[in-house]
Amino acid sequence: MDTTSDNRFEAVSDNRFDSRFDFDFAGKLLLEVAQERSLDGLMEKLMAACATLPEFARVEIWLIEKGDICLRCPQREQCPDQTRCLHLIAGCENPVPGSGREPSRFYHSDERIPLGVGIIGRVATTGQQAELQDLDKDLGEMSGAESQRLLARLKSPPLARNLGERSGMEWLRSEQTRGFAATPISFRGEVLGVSAIFTRINAPKEGRVWRQIFADHIGAAVANARAFEEIQRLKAQLEMQNAYLQEEVVEAKAFGELVGQSAALRHIVSQIDLVAPTEASVLILGESGTGKELVAREIHQRSRRKEKSLVRVNCASIPKDLFESEFFGHARGAFTGAIKDRAGRFEATEGGTLFLDQIGEVPLDLQSKLLRVLQEKRYERVGEDRTRLADVRVLAATNRDLKQEVAAGRFREDLYYRLNVFPIQAPPLRERMEDVPPLAKHFVELSAKELGCPKPRLTRAAITKLQNYHWPGNIRELRNAIERAIIISRGGALDFDLPTSQVALAPRPAAREESKSEADFLTEAELQQRERENLLVILEKANWKIMGRDGAAELLGVKPTTLMTRMKKMGLKRPVPA
Secondary structure, three states, X not given: OOOOOHHHHHHHOOOOOHHHOOHHHHHHHHHHHHHOOOHHHHHHHHHXXXXXXXXXXXXXXXXXXXXXXXXXXXXXXXXXXXXXXEEEEEEEEOOOOOOOOOXXXXXXXXOEEOOOOHHHHHHHHHXXXXXXXXXXXXXXXXXXXXXXXXXXXXXXHHHHXXXXXXXXXXXXXXXXXXXXXXXXXXXXXXXXXXXXXEEOOOOOOHHHHHHHHHHHHHHHHHHHHHHHHXXXXXXHHHHHHHHXXXXXXXXXXXXXXXXXXXXXXXXXXXXXXXXXXXXXXXEEEOOOOOOHHHHHHHXXXXXXXXXXXXXXXXXXXXXXXXXXXXXXXXXXXXXXXXXXXXXXXXXXXXXXXXXXXXXHHOOHHHHHHHHHHHHHOEEEOEOOOOEEEOOOEEEEEEOOOHHHHXXXXXXXXXXXXXXXXXXXXXXXXXXXXXXXXXXXXXXXHHHHHHHOOOOOEOOHHHHHHHHOEOOOOHHHHHHHHHHXXXXXXXXXXXXXXXXXXXXXXXXXXXXXXXXXXXXXXXXXXXXXXXXHHHHHHHHHHXXXXXXXXXXXXXXXXXXXXXXXXHHHHHOOOOOOOO
């Protein structure tokens, strides 16, 4: 089919549209349209096809979308429903054959038509086609409002860019435009939009049928493209979530509830990974507050017993005469107050993991019975002769030096070696200072929710203060300090009131090579010069911003008034731009 020759234009201009209809062209176009999986690709194919039809002077595709520019839309007062309107999605203009001009596409992201307003707007609401004949002759006979709306469409922003200052009537004459047809684009009974065509012929009545057939195929293709785009969006979202979850799983597998990235923590995790799959007893050593219970939880979570319970026993909180009953249970009447049978912790933990915290507090006379359970997996309730089997894995923790306790005769040597099959040392916080920032962020998030307080800001200066503190109470003390600061901050920047006696002095920069032999002190003048240089670095880093988020005062960890006083004292002023 020769779609670009002037001969074809002359033929179709003589109202012989149906005789020139190319069914092969139409069939191929409808097939391509049905296979398109993106809205942009669909519009591209439609406009490319329209550009080959010289009887089409102008084609526009409008789709009903959400109202998005209502506040600045020039047609806002005419819009009865500001939740939805027609959006111009694509357009194509074909010049008169023989003019030497090429077909042009147009699109303007802000072009809207209110539903029910004008010819195109009414087609969208009624779902009925609209057709105008002999525009070059009869436009003057239309009502003033009707002709103005149509001419306003001809003078739309994309058309104005193409036509310059020519009026709508001039465009009709110059482009030999005679007809106009607006057809609802529908899918399964729902109007999705409107196709508007300015033609150089008066289409016969049979053209209405073919326009609707094409519009219905376009509607199905639009619904299909939108469905594919939604599938792609959901697929991308799912892939992103999957990648995130995989990262979370990897992180959880690597660290679980152990927050941080330090070498010391990584070493602990590697030890956990080694021992968790086994049934070996583990002795977790470390100062108070170092997170020994978290280590025990991670061992349990990575073991074959993870589906069973993890039972914690704080040995320091059990009265001396109740240890045996607490561990192994008792029969009714075994002692005064034993009014009924009671299961002990070993029985309650059947199939799971028993965590004996502060194992060094177990009385010496009970340690032999505990050793028997570890070796033989057998025990008896107090006041009962029946021997029970204990399918329990034992993890123990202590902040004592059990070797010294053994030497002092306060802890059985054989029990120590039985527990110490695989020792894990939980390092103090002062040996993993690089973990303070992530720990602080974690506790800020957690504590703000638990305390019901607004989330405060954790500044760089606050983190520096935390990292310069010795933390004798370790992670437990860190969390307590953060909770106290959250309450005081009231949603503002966190400030930590830490005991100055425990603040570790930050190491001074290395002295110059020639000064190594000199005494390790600074004169008053040197101290002032150091302070001035440091303050100047901070001011330049903050771009001389004093107050507010990321301001110099926040970075330094002082009040803005204090900073301004120091600047005045040191003669520091913002340099004037050259």
